[in-house]
Amino acid sequence: MDPTRIDPIPNPAVRRLSLYLRQLESFKRKDRRTVSSKQLGESLHLTDAQVRKDLAYFGQFGHPGIGYRVDDLIAQVRRILGTDKIWNVLLVGAGNLGRALMAYNGFDAKGFRLVAVFDSDPSKIGKRQGPFSAEGSDASKPKRFFVIQPLSELKSTVEKMGIRLAILAVPPDAAQELADQCVESGIRGLLNFAPVSLNIPRDIAINSVDLAVQLEQLSFQVNFSPLVQLG
Amino acid sequence: MDPTRIDPIPNPAVRRLSLYLRQLESFKRKDRRTVSSKQLGESLHLTDAQVRKDLAYFGQFGHPGIGYRVDDLIAQVRRILGTDKIWNVLLVGAGNLGRALMAYNGFDAKGFRLVAVFDSDPSKIGKRQGPFSAEGSDASKPKRFFVIQPLSELKSTVEKMGIRLAILAVPPDAAQELADQCVESGIRGLLNFAPVSLNIPRDIAINSVDLAVQLEQLSFQVNFSPLVQLG
DNA sequence: GGATGTGAATGCATTCACAGCA
DNA sequence: TGCTGTGAATGCATTCACATCC
Incomplete structure (x- = not known):
């Protein structure tokens, strides 16, 4: 009806975003280049579907067959959370x-x-x-x-x-x-x-x-x- | 079907229980004897229905027309949370x-x-x-x-x-x-x-x-x- | 009147399951 | 094959609204 209406973002999804970021930074320290929703989810005791849906609220960051590139996703999540600036x-x-x-x-x-x-x-x-x-x-x-x-x-x-x-x-x-x-x-x-x-x-x-x-x-x-x- | 099946208690309800307790203790310090679900809810930015439903998961603690007796409810919530013992x-x-x-x-x-x-x-x-x-x-x-x-x-x-x-x-x-x-x-x-x-x-x-x-x-x-x- | 406790209805969030792409 | 993104289905949590009781 109203084309300006934006899909509501679940509050829990925003909370998990911080956890994804923390985990991604940990993967990066271990020199992981890419990570799948399944792997990211398991490290946080979440389902892969949950991870994909959460991230998809904010954009299309993944690559079918590959997963998510760690560096990219870190940058994206920081930008979303607003912590790309001090x-x-x-x-x-x-x-x-x-x-x-x-x-x-x-x-x-x-x-x-x-x-x-x-x-x-x-x-x-x-x-x-x-x-x-x-x-x-x-x-x-x-x-x-x-x-x-x-x-x-x-x-x-x-x-x-x-x-x-x-x-x-x-x-x-x-x-x-x-x-x-x-x-x-x-x-x-x-x-x-x-x-x-x-x-x-x-x-x-x-x-x-x-x-x-x-x-x-x-x-x-x-x-x-x-x-x-x-x- | 299964008579031994207990109603699942929402996790958010348990979290709020701690907030109710904190607030009740604050009411007690101000010598309030009773409190209604509406008053307790307003102090925590919750609806009265939310407060009643949360408490009702654990028992019938209120008194129609009166509300909840502060002392009693504190004791009950402590018991539920397990903090009546050290x-x-x-x-x-x-x-x-x-x-x-x-x-x-x-x-x-x-x-x-x-x-x-x-x-x-x-x-x-x-x-x-x-x-x-x-x-x-x-x-x-x-x-x-x-x-x-x-x-x-x-x-x-x-x-x-x-x-x-x-x-x-x-x-x-x-x-x-x-x-x-x-x-x-x-x-x-x-x-x-x-x-x-x-x-x-x-x-x-x-x-x-x-x-x-x-x-x-x-x-x-x-x-x-x-x-x-x-x- | 003033309040609780609670089924029923609504509204959110999660999970499923699959089309589509690399 | 391996994985994402996403409608549809399910499952939870909250709110409504009212019978009930002081």
Whole structure:
């Protein structure tokens, strides 16, 4: 009817896209040149049909009789996910988790760069965190460090550095208030580690990681998965 | 046909159960005595029908005209998730993320207790980590610390302490090998923070958290959500 | 009135199965 | 032969709508 109507893309397909990318990068490290939907699927415990359908939502990337060329597909998936360009990311919260995130240096290879850290605790403002050296990785890499900024500088920093993504690693009580400040400052996507449900405008992307929730899921599965039939 | 056949429980329903619990605990802190499916749903951006159906998979917990009694429902959901009893949890990996997890003290209130930490790095073995004091929380609480154990003690510790859950916070290259060791030691559920797809037996529960995947999902949504129609 | 629990209806996502291409 | 891309069929999950109860 409406020719401008685009086929809806299943959310689960987008989630799997990230897994395909991760797996493809692993294949590339092993110098694999091509991979079939069957092989890619098996490595992730998915069916070949699932893999083909997911990728086909976004274009025709495969070659009948051959499979998918690893390099090409990596480039395509990065483009689709938007990580072919670098995203500047900020962090709110310089507590235990925040420090672990600052020290984590797997961001850059994935297209994300942590560029600023904020905290509301006056005793932390202005303090330098780092330098962080890569654990178990090339020690000759340039060491990074961060100077903790006050929230009063949030908006200006977001604008100055063109930051669109924020990671929230703060106590639960403070999370909503700080999420609001991020949104007001122009942030377009939030990764929330606080164990609370945040209210944010519909046009802002959000993703939450709650450690307790993850463990509870394991608890349930370990206890009851053999007894109750899971769907 | 088969009277022993139990209605399959949708996986998404189990995931939401954890969110209901979190939200109910928040309502309890605000001294709410009862809550309706509509109110609980709105706080999590879900429909009331969704909430009722999810809870009804597990029993009849509500009261027509009243709603759900907060205390009762908390107890029921905890029982369903299996967190009415304490789970001993071990951690593999005393790196940056591992240290953040050791310092995190939100476990206990949720029914999980971190009781042992392992690392393969000989220079870390025997070292004490901590004491950890609760940030922004009651400083009078007993301070905890951990002595890093070698992997050779994994199995005996799992057996001695009745540990069934493990958190894997290790580099990607080591993750599969260490997951295997956990399984061999009797671990029944794994929470994996390494950015790799693990192969484990079907009867072992697994849950993975990959920071890059989370950020990629945001990247996609921010870039294309207004353009492409998401399902 | 105000709320639950639940079959029935709808809407999504996955899988099947096969035409078509290298 | 080996593999993709894709309509059609199936299987799940969500929503509707209403009988039922406080």
